């Protein structure tokens with residue numbers, strides 16, 4: 079059975095690779111996007127973009143860049159979930175939906191257990207702006223500070239001000255609560271803030287890191303970011319060592335140029351600047367975000383995720399259908415995920431190699 | 444295919460060669476021709492022929508370097524269109540560029556000195572992506588609970604040796620580094636200054652005790668590279684006293700002290716900051732069990748990448764520009780802070796002078812190693828300029844004329860007229876690294892050595908000479924011509940595999956399960972995680 083389709087109709091894999099190569103090679107500025115892949119898949123995709131003098135972007139770049147903008151402008155304090163697990167005597171959860179971005183969060187941070195290093199103690203857990211009924215965990219008393227998504231920035235701003243001993247314009251009851259939280263943060267031995275950029279305005283991450291820097295004047299405080307979906311952090315790492323830059327990088331002039339606006343996938347497609355697209359979403363078959371539906375499109379995704387239009391080549395799910403290296407949220411590092419359900423499907427890197435093998439000779443290698 | 448290089452001036456200190464001589468190689472190795480005629484001839488008259496250079500300490504890969512790339516997008520704008528049919532040959536500060544630029548200077552082996560065990564896989568993926576050169580890394584120990592608890596509980600040395608063996612095996616490293624022993628853990632407990640006799644809370648161990656026990660255990664593993672120590676108090680005025688005390692504590696056993704320029708500071712002068720290089724060099728000369736690398740500073744924009752997270756935190760306010768990353772890692776740390784060394788800055792000028800003084804006052808080039816602690820003191824691309832400074836007192840005088848006048852009063856540099864010879868340069872960058880890492884197959888041009896050969900056109904301008912090697916052969920393959928890479932190859936990653944009692948593995952498995960609730964294998968480097976092109980080569984242990 080073939081795992082490839084053209085406009086929804088089954089075609090042979092050979093034909094699919096052939097046609098994919100033709101589409102990409104004929105384009106004057108092809109886009110490699112989605113990039114929902116393991117590290118080897120991302121490396122193959124970035125090399126392909128370079129070879130074609132195109133551009134590449136990741137489907138969760140917005141989230142990676144939210145954290146990166148803070149890094150680039152001011153710097154950050156970060157730790158690993160495991161260091162937080164063994165040492166954090168205070169955990170500050172920031173923003174709604176953390177469990178949806180990282181289902182294993184509470185288990186990994188062992189919020190219900192005592193710290194092990196730097197002294198044993200019960201942890202204090204604060205959560206600013208959880209969703210309704212979200213801040214519940216057996217055996218843990220989570221202190222909440224209510225904030226809607228709209229007022230999260232204001233509440234965090236007030237907290238930062240009070241941590242620094244500056245005034246905050248709040249009603250007395252609210253101020254009392256914020257002051258108590260500020261006092262708890264200052265009293266922490268090794269405090270850890272946890273946030274997911276996916277749910278937050280960049281301003282909030284900046285404010286949070288600013289507060290962490292302030293806290294480090296007198297105590298130790300740091301943070302655990304929850305990375306973007308579909309392998310975003312691992313792809314970011316590979317992109318950085320290969321090109322010096324994060325995704326949203328183009329090779330049109332023959333060398334890598336990074337521009338978060340110019341090389342954003344939707345803009346490139348909808349403006350017509352990109353004239354062919356390879357969309358990779360191997361983890362879950364997420365669809366492209368752009369509106370245009372006349373760009374020649376090749377999709378690499380798990381079986382069953384074929385779009386109605388364009389060329390589709392099924393690939394395995396990284397770390398599930400094949401052994402794959404990816405960024406592990408639970409360790410904050412690149413790890414090997416052994417396939418739990420091996421399948422006779424190409425890896426992302428193999429699919430890209432098969433396409434590349436069909437290029438005519440006049441492309442540089 | 445037998446290749447002959449003829450007419451060149453061969454400088455090969457390991458074999459005592461310093462003369463015009465022919466050199467033959469075949470199948471990637473130096474050979475004796477035994478009367479056969481060569482299939483290929485290269486006339487290298489007017490050139491100096493050396494073994495490929497070996498960099499013993501350069502931060503070229505891993506989470507810290509990659510964080511620096513992301514922190515400083517402005518630092519590595521690419522500028523040249525792709526010249527050759529080669530992937531990513533134009534990327535800025537990338538893995539690819541690292542291999543290309545090193546090869547063009549005649550370097551064929553580079554050791555990354557600071558990889559946290561839990562981030563070993565990341566480092567190996569980057570190393571595998573660096574073309575041409577061979578590479579390896581040191582894994583960082585000395586601040587992790589497992590080890591500190593073992594020292595506290597007076598565990599046997601055998602068990603520590605086993606632990607080191609298991610860690611080297613899991614990380615595929617070439618040696619062990621220790622950074623601010625105990626200080627990284629102490630920083631997590633909000634201690635901001637940590638010296639040789641300060642104790643890590645909870646463990647009751649001083650930095651001195653930790654490094655000494657680790658030094659003994661590393662020695663007992665029989666790996667060739669001694670403990671590679673990043674001492675306490677890096678960068679602080681008066682820290683030469685820490686360095687001298689550390690040498691006094693070195694037990695007569697092999698010990699490598701990293702980037703010692705950053706510890707060559709006294710407290711004289713109105714700024715309370717002076718060069719103490721003379722005193723330090725005297726101590727080094729008198730203690731042959733100790734080796735040092737310099738970590739020369741050059742006036743340029745750089746970024747500091749260090750596992751000494753306490754020091755990096757303290758450096759944040761002085762960052763140029765003011766930003767940085769402070770990472771409290773698993774039983775480890777990392778700080779990345781940009782900086783700019785300026786010739787007009789009093790402190791920077793003292794640092795620059797102190798490094799050169801150390802080079803010139805340490806007598807034995809087998810004991811003092813050539814580094815800039817890339818990129819902490821200067822980018823590795825400044826090496827040719829540093830070679831030129833070592834080889835010319837006039838060139839140094841020209842630099843000195845640009846320094847703030849008060850600096851010259853606080854260093855002995857102008858009085859030092861020593862000029863390194865090519866033979867001494869080759870000793871420092873080939874023969875000495877060969878011995879330091881126990882390489883049997885490189886750093887020399889004797890029969891049987893790998894045919895890693897760097898050939899420089901003799902020029903009065905030594906910087907120009909070393910900047911663009913005329914020819915470089917890697918494993919006998921012609922890879923650089925006239926200072927440009929002509930052919931890309933894949934190098935190997937060098938590692939050690941000392942014997943150890945495997946029973947430690949089950950103890951460690953239990954430890955990981957108990958502490959993290961995770962299998963230790965998650966942190967191990969496994970073949971399936973590496974690209975098919977990744978090749979390893981084992982460096983033998985002492986017999």
Ligand SMILES: [Zn+2]
Nearest residue numbers: 500556702816
């Ligand atoms: Zn270093």
